[in-house]
Amino acid sequence: MDAYMRNELTVDSELTLDQAVHHSTKLIVWLLDCLEQMQVEQPKHLELSHTDIECMFKATLYLFECHAQYGDKLVEAVLLQCIQAHAIIRRFYNNLEADRTQCIQELCANIINGTRNGHTHAPLLYQMHKAYAELQPAWSTIKDMDWSAMARNRANNTTLNAATAATSIGLNVHTLQMRQLVRRICRLTTMQDIKIALARSMQLIRSCDLWLQLFREPKESLLYTRCYMLRQMICDMLNEGKTACSASVCFVHHIYEFVASGNCSNLSRLYCWLMHARFATAVGSYLHDYWQQQQVLQLLQQDDIPCSTMELPLDEMIYLTHLLLKPKSPCRSQFYAKLKSLPSPVLAQLMDLLNKVAYVYS
Structure with a gap:
């Protein structure tokens, strides 16, 4: 995905709807798949590299920008391209339209709480947000996030998962x-x-x-x-x-x-x-x-x-x-x-x- 982003993605005034749909379809399926793994699988199993996190940020940034340009036309065209997960994709775009800031916060929370040694990514997320906030102001919300509260939530979730393993994951x-x-x-x-x-x-x-x-x-x-x-x-x-x-x-x-x-x-x-x-x-x-x-x-x-x-x-x-x-x-x-x-x-x-x-x- 890193190579695809570096070689294929551009966002400028010449971006056509067809191009936006093509790239958005590929990115949203990949990003939602990553989020699903962080939410469903046990945190101790999933590891992320600097490149993985950067790709998730870039994908989210690009999806935001394409939606800002084409709105509902883009959403409907993406759904026509995807033969699966219509409800999940539409929910993503509805949340994006309602509150970009919350989408960014949830992405960061999933990275911290849904991966192995996720807490070690907090400094990286804080550092990365600066460049993204210059392009889309909503990314500045990362600097105000409570990382300690996330760590507590992670501990609580770990306890809950262990207690309900037989009924949820097992x-x-x-x-x-x-x-x-x-x-x-x-x-x-x-x-x-x-x-x-x-x-x-x-x-x-x-x-x-x-x-x-x-x-x-x-x-x-x-x-x-x-x-x-x-x-x-x-x-x-x-x-x-x-x-x-x-x-x-x-x-x-x-x-x-x-x-x-x-x-x-x-x-x-x-x-x-x-x-x-x-x-x-x-x-x-x-x-x-x-x-x-x-x-x-x-x-x-x-x-x-x-x-x-x-x-x-x-x-x-x-x-x-x-x-x-x-x-x-x-x-x-x-x-x-x-x-x-x-x-x-x-x-x-x-x-x-x-x-x-x-x-x-x-």
């Missing part, structure tokens, strides 16, 4: 972990790097609760677009049906472990997950491709079937196929229609095998 730990993962992956500069990082995460992260949250991120979230992109990539990998692909193999293996752990609620969670049509189609395609493999068909004709190698986890595939064909499965009919495209003898062998193990699995 219940959302998988959501926080998922969002942190999404942010890290999407900081990469090319789609190829993002895909490699995602594939590596699919191999290493065993928590299906975390991946489930990726599919549950609401459309009004700032991260929705990034979550949607990663979801599509996961479905693409599964849809390719290459059972030797380590990322897909590990991902499906983790799903098996998730539902085979003995926790009955996990099966309900899997079925909720499969209500995402594209994900259900992708998992179905993966299993269909598995049963189509010639070596698997040969194994089905043998009496001694080897179980659970990472390349051909036959027992796991049988169990997952059984689950997707159960009456409560949200994709049962679609999955069975896909399996019917298998050669008739193979489908008959598979259904016979599933009937034999159904009693044990049930």
